[in-house]
Amino acid sequence: MSEQHNSVKLGEIIREFNLEILRTAPDYENVPLRALDINRPGLPLTGFFEHFDTERLLLIGLTEHTYLSDLPAEQRRERFDRLMSYPVPALILTRGLDLPSECMEMAEKHDRTVLRSTQRTAPFMSSLISRLYSRLAPEITRSGVMLEVYGEGILIQGESGVGKSEVAIELLKRGHRLVADDAVEIKETSRHTLMATSPELIRGYMELRGIGVIDIGRLLGMGAIKLNQEIDLVVNLEPWDDKAVYDRFGxxxxxxxxxxxxxxxxxxxxxxxxxxxxxxxxxxxxxRNRKMGHNAAQELTDRMDKLFQEQLEGGAN
Known part of the structure; x- marks a missing residue:
């Protein structure tokens, strides 16, 4: 099991979002982005820099632009001088806005990259954060088999040789879909859920002891393979232990x-x-039933409790 910490280069974001380049710092395209969020510097522009994350991209929208425009020129220069003194990866303007001359002067002074988008601030911000999450979110690789079963993402784990692949191949023959076998790459999404996929090198392949490596796509058709799937349930397989106490009621x-x-x-x-x-x-x-609010074990328990209560009340009468 290994956890990875990713980064994305600023140049990739510029090309993906078709950002206009107003000025650049040296080697700006290779500046690594590692922060999952961005800064809208409303408070920093008033002088409050506590908890200011210098690894985040700065985003100036209509609100910040209007605030800056209403300031006297010298005050604008002073506020932006302090803001640009921090080693931020880049400043992005939205809505095709122009940066006031005093602000651009301070970007030149501190040698910061300034970019511009024609998009409105909210949708651009949402798309940018989503993209950063997809590239930078914490990622881990776990041993197991990941499948989609009746629309539910099932991660099957267990000791080597316990029968994970055998269970998986039977499920695939029943029409369910394989996401990953052996190595499952897991990433947290911006919705705080877990998305699983397979390393590209081994995608669509499975190992069955006694047979060897098999190509699921060729044997069962491409419909038996899914590229990624949210994890809804982890199933742990373990050898039966007569001394163990297993949950029988749920x-x-x-x-x-x-x-x-x-x-x-x-x-x-x-x-x-x-x-x-x-x-x-x-x-x-x-x-899936439980996610929809139905718990069979709880319903049965409630029915039994109700029956016992009625019998007690009947006996008392």
Whole structure:
């Protein structure tokens, strides 16, 4: 299991969003961006710089531009001089706005990159943050098999040789889809959910002991492969232990934490004679049922409690 910390070059963002270049710092295209968010410097322009993250891109929209325009020229120069003294990766203007001459003067003085977009501020900001998240979000690689089962993303984990791939191939034959086998790349999205995919090198391939590597796309068709899938449930397979106490009622909710995100989890004991593929299918449907507000174990418990209460009241009468 390994965690990666990514970066994206400023030049890639400029090209992707078709940004106009107003001025550049040396080697501006190769400036690495590592922050997942951006700064709209409303408070810094008033002189408040506490918690100011210098790794974030600066974004000036109509609100900040109007504030700057209403300031006296010397005050504008002073505020922007302090703002540009920080080593920010770049300043981006939206709505095709022009930077006041005093502000551009300070960008020249501190040698900062200034860019411009014709888009409105809110949609541009949303798209930019989404793109930064897709490239920079924390990423981890875990051993297991990732599938889509009845629309639910199921990450199957367990010790080597416990039968993960065997369960997966049976599920694929039933019409479900493979996302990744052996190595599962997991990334947190901007919605604080987990998205899983496969390393491109091994995408669509599976390893079955006794047979070897198989190409799922060729054997079952390209419809059996999905490029990425949100993780909805983690299924842990473990060898059956006669001394262990397994959850038979399902009243308690179990979770596993990946990249700080809690994901529902279920442990399935493995022993000869159990149809694990059917059990995983039921686990997927039950997980969806719970997300829709239905908990069979709780409903049964409530019905039993109601029956016992009625019997007690009947006996008292």
């Amino acid at each position: 009243l308690e909710s179990h979770f596993t934490e990946i990249l700080g995100v809690k994901v529902p989890a279920a442990t399935i004991p493995v022993k000869p004679g159990r149809n694990l593929a059917s059990i995983v299918e039921v686990a997927a449907m039950n997980n």
